Structures are given as structure tokens and as C-alpha cells.
Amino acid sequence: MDAAVHINLNTNVEISTPFIRDSDVAQLATWPKVVAALADAYAKPITPMMVPPRIMARGDGFWLRSLCAVSPSGDYMGCKLIAASPKIKRASYLISLFDQRTMELAALVDGNRITDLRTAATAVVAVNAVMPNGPLRVGVIGSGSVARSMLTALSAVREVSLARVFSPTPASREKFADSFRTANGLYMEAVDSPQAAIRDVDVVICAARSRDESPVLLGDWLQPGMIVLSIGSTLPEQRELDVVCMARATLIIADMPEEVLHETGDSLVAVAEGVDLASKTVGLDEVVSGKVPARGSAADIVIYKSVGTALQDVVTAEMLLREALASNQYQLIPAGVVTIDR
Template sequence: MGIPISAATAGVPPTLFLTDADVALLADWRAAFDALRAAYADTVPAAMVPPRTMARGDGMWLRSLSAVSPSGGHMGCKLISASMKLRRASYLVSLFDQESMSLAALIDGNRVTGIRTAATAAVAIDAAAPARPLRVGVIGSGFEAQGLLSALAAVRDIAHVRVFSPTPASREKFVVIFRDALKGHIEPSVSAREAVEGADVVLCAARSRDETPVIRGEWLAPGMTVVSIGSTLPEQREVDEETIARASLIVADMPEEVAHDTGDMLAATRAGIAFAERLVPLSELVSGRVRRGPDDIVLYKSVGSALQDVITAEMLLGRARALHVGTEMAHSIVPVAK
């Protein structure tokens, strides 16, 4: 066993606990966007962001995602416990200080997932979409779709939005939520195809109940950027095979997982569609090492990454300390000398 070092001796601050309400208070789209863009513009070795792991039980699972931040500040892990039987899940993000190895923070990760997913999508769109006010099509009207549009509107000018959701009341509610922020430049659509038509950017966050694709490649026009965040497991579908076939560039936050663990890409593989040469890491696009042509269709596929969780959690912790938000824990994990 190692020899414990007291927190006082180590000279480290106490562990800060941030509740879901704290995260809601501290959340800032621009700050998350800036932090994530800086991370993806850097070179992050694969060893710093290993593949996620999942332990499965009877109708339940525990997923872990770990990463070392390239900022030099923290390293951390997000744990997700979920039960399909109970229809419940819990999220926990832990951050460790890279200098002292002390436990800097424990954060309720419920909102972190939504913040990092939407803000990273905004990073991808900003790098891929034309430098003008954007025409946006949104497929879906729930929490994820609202986050995607909120994050994008925080960093780019929006010319117009069309939203489709299968339930008319849901898409009308979505319009009401964003009407003031977008100065009325938003309207519901009666079909997904209508929402996509004429868009520069398509935000897709809506799988169908029977897992049939909700985006069809035949709807896409040259120059479009399509964001797909809803197919993260082999049994899930969001875009069809033609979308993948027509994409000149397929950008992924975790290329290996996107290629081998998502239903959309597995379906494309079964259909004989070769995409390996068109699949690139998000960092290649953000850093400018890969560029799109003006008529290229770009597909951003996201499964989520521990890098996003840790970078977002770092941002939240920094804001919490500056604004004196959160609860200092009376006891914490004490580093040991090895």
C-alpha cells in the first residue's frame, strides 16, 4: 500500500461537488465551444483518449469513458449507469488534477453529456459550414435537438430554421422556445424532407421508433453539412446508406467507434459502401489539415468522447471556482506516495 499524504500537506484545494443544478447555472455554450475547439485544434495522442468500455448485466450496463486533457489541467472519467428495465440512468464525472493527482471535482454528469455533444457539434459545423448566416434544418424536437440549435446559435449567425418532429405539438413547441432568440426566423415543417430542403446545415437528433433512418441521402444537396448524433450503438439507425455513400467527407469524434459500433455505418458496410478513405477525425477538420470543397456533402457522426466530457467538466470547474459555486467536500480521496 502507498503512504497517505494529507490534503493539507499536499497543499491541494478540497474536492468540489457540483450538482445538476450547479451545472445548469454554470453552463455556457460559448465557453464550452471555445474549450472544445482548442482541444480539437491540438494533437491529442490516442493513448490520452482510449476506447470506452461497458460492463453489462441483466438489463443494465455501466459505461466508462476516460481521458487526459491536453490543457495539462486535469484527467478524468465519466461513468454512466443505466437500466433499461427501470428506464433510469445516472452520470458521474470525476476530475483529477494532473499536478497533484488529487480528486479536484465530482460532477453530476447529466447535463454534461448534452452540453459536450451539442458544443462539439457546433465546433464541427463552424469548421465545415460556409462563413455566412446559416439556413438550418432540424430533425427532432427534444432535449438533444434543442441543445444542438442552442449551441450553434451561440457561435454562428442563423438566417432561418425549419424543424420537423413527427408530433405536430412537439415541433410547434420547439418553434415557440426559439422564436424570440431567432427573431422569428423559425418555422415548423410537415416532413423531414421539407425541413432539409435548402438548408446549409442539417441537425439530426431523432431516431425513429423502429430504427429506420430519418435522413435520406436523396434529399441532400451539394454543400450541405449533416450532423448525426442519434446512432451510437449497433442496433440504432439515423441516416441511410445513401447519405453515407454521398458524403465526400465523414467526420467523426471517435472514428473507430463510429465505423464499427454504429448502426448507420454497419448498414453501409453490409451494403458494400466503402467509406474508410473518407472517414477522418474531427481534429483533422478543426486544425485545417483536411478541408472541404464548396460542393462537398459533409457528414459529422458523433458517438461522444471522454475528451469532450473532460474538457467540458474542466470548463465547468473553472467557472465554479471563479463564481464560488458548488459544495466543498469535508472528506476526499487522499493521494498516496508510491
């Protein structure tokens, strides 16, 4: 061996690990706190080494994916593991957090709710960076859980003066609109076309894909000054925005610029048709930190495209850990991982 390894094990030391359960996450996670934690993280320097590409191991009808990141807070680093089987339609999520200073396992977090939380909250961070002030008019395409999370998160931290929703199924869009009218007190309309949903709005939430993967939002429908939140096209075969959308955008803000450019269907098709995306695609951290202006003029159309990152998972999990420790809202597992001198 090139280097000696010294293992110092004191068997008399009791090790325990905080475990933040799914029920704990449900109580601890408030939208303002998640949005604030992510906004603070994206305002700090973030290097590619801190957020490496995800890794996936595949079996017969199942897979295990790992997403790792070092938080810019200087406190924790972590990994989200996703075990999923499309064959049996089951999945589980686990986030481990380690202390950056001691290398000790700090906590385990049930990640079931984390993806929806961080996806919606990071989109709100993008909206606040582009349109920091004033009430918002919002058009929603889609009526599923992600669309619901995104509108809920936005209305939790900003004034939404008007909202409309389109979904192909009338009952689904009516139910979506009624739930926001009842629970959130929003002025919310269910409309019969995507064009009607986004007419004269400030923010377009695009959280739906068609069955045949054809785009659901066309660039000809966009009006000057809109910001489009696109989170549904994360793989080469997936489409959400058409080529005209991508071409009309003055700026494309991405949570993972390289993945957005080279691994999402919307970008791949646009580039193949001659649209120069690379010159106008920037990282969310560059915009939030003020390094890149979100707009040159109020008429600029801005697209936020998200593929999801481990940074968002880890930052959300460390915020939950702080809240859990402060409120004693967690379960203590009477076991842990030994940290060695090496």
C-alpha cells in the first residue's frame, strides 16, 4: 500500500443517526424556507466539481440512480439514491448527509417529497431572479402534481393576481382550479386551450407532456416579457417546448446547463434546426448571483429549463436537518457509521 491507513475504533462510543422521516418532512418543509435556502445556495459560488453528473445502474426492469453534491453552505455534502422499478411501479428515495468538516454521517432523510419540493422551489428562485417585484399573472399548462407544487410554491412567496390552467381533460383542469380557489383563495380559471391559459400572463408554468412527445407550448403563442418555466423535458426523447420557443428566448436559464443543452429533447431538436442555444444558455447560479443579468429589457422572453440536480436535493435536505434539530422533529436511529482516521 502506498499510504498507511490507521483505523481508530473505540467500541465504547455509542453512535446514533438522526433520521428525518417522510412525516417529518411533511411538517418541516414550508415553501418560504425551501425557496430561501435554494436562493441562498444559488447566490454562492458553485463549481462543476461540486455537482458531478448523475450515475445509474440498471437491472432487468429496475434501476438505481445516485446524485451527489457538495453544498455551498460549507456545512454538508450528500447523495440522493433512487431505487425504481417501472415494471412493478415502485420507487424509494434516500438522502444521506455528511458533515463537510468531520466526514461524519450527519443524517438520513426520506427523499420521497424532496424532488417535488426542490423542483418547484428552484423554479420560484428563477422567477424571483427575473421578476423580483410586483404581483404575477400565471398561466399553467398541466394539472398534475408537479404543476400543483409549482403554483403552490409560487403563490406561497409571491402575490398571484390571476391564474389560469389548461389540461386536456376538462374534469382535471376544473378540479385543479377549484382546489386553488378553495385552499389558496386564488382567482383561478380553467380554460379550454393552452393559448387561453397563457394569454397576457407574466409566468408560464409548463408541467405537462403530450402522449406522443410533441411540444405542448408553441413559440408563436408567447408574448414579450414572459418567463417560461419548463421542467418536463429532461431526456433526449422528451419534448415540451417547440423550436420557435427556444429560438425566441433571449436567455435560457438552466439548473444544469450542459445537461440541458446536450441531453434534453427540446434543446437537441432546436440545435439540429440551427438555433444557437449555447450562446444564450447560462446557469441559474450566474443569474441569482448577479454575474449575468436576467434581462436586457422588459420585453425579453426568458426560459428556465430544469433537469433537476443533486445540489437542490442536498440543500433542501440540509435545511430540513437544521429545522429538525431545532424542533426535535426526527427519529434517532441507535446505530451509525464509524468514521475512521485515514
